[in-house]
Amino acid sequence: MNYEQEIELELEVAKAAVNRQLAVERLMTNPDFKQIVIDGFLKEEAVRLVHLKGDKNYQDSFNQEMISKQMDCIGFLNGYFQVIKMQSDISEKAIREYHQELGNDSEE
Secondary structure (H helix, E strand, O other), X not given: OOHHHHHHHHHHHHHHHHHHHHHHHHXXXXXXXXXXXXXXXXXXXXXXXXXXXXXXXXXXXXXXXXXXXXXXXXXXXXXXXXXXXXXXXXXXXXXXXXXXXXXXXXHO
16 A cells, blocks of 8 residues: 555545544434433433432442443443544544645645
8 A cells, every 4th residue: 555545545534533523413403312312311311310329318339339330321422422523623634634745745
């Protein structure tokens, strides 16, 4: 594989990361996704779990562990969306650089 082919391959990987972010953005504007996942799970469920964490009826180690695991799940999903955004931002910059590099190579 020559240098230009490597750049083309990296360009495709970068474009896939940007497309993943565009898919997340479409999801975030979908009313059903917003209602169920964004508002329902990432917000309302998080608040419910925080209240349960302090509820005197849920202080045993089993319930506290289960609540913590569920809270972790919410954090992981939110973190996943943030990672997709970060990868997209990095990839957008890389795409510009790849295009410049390919343009410079073709001029030589």
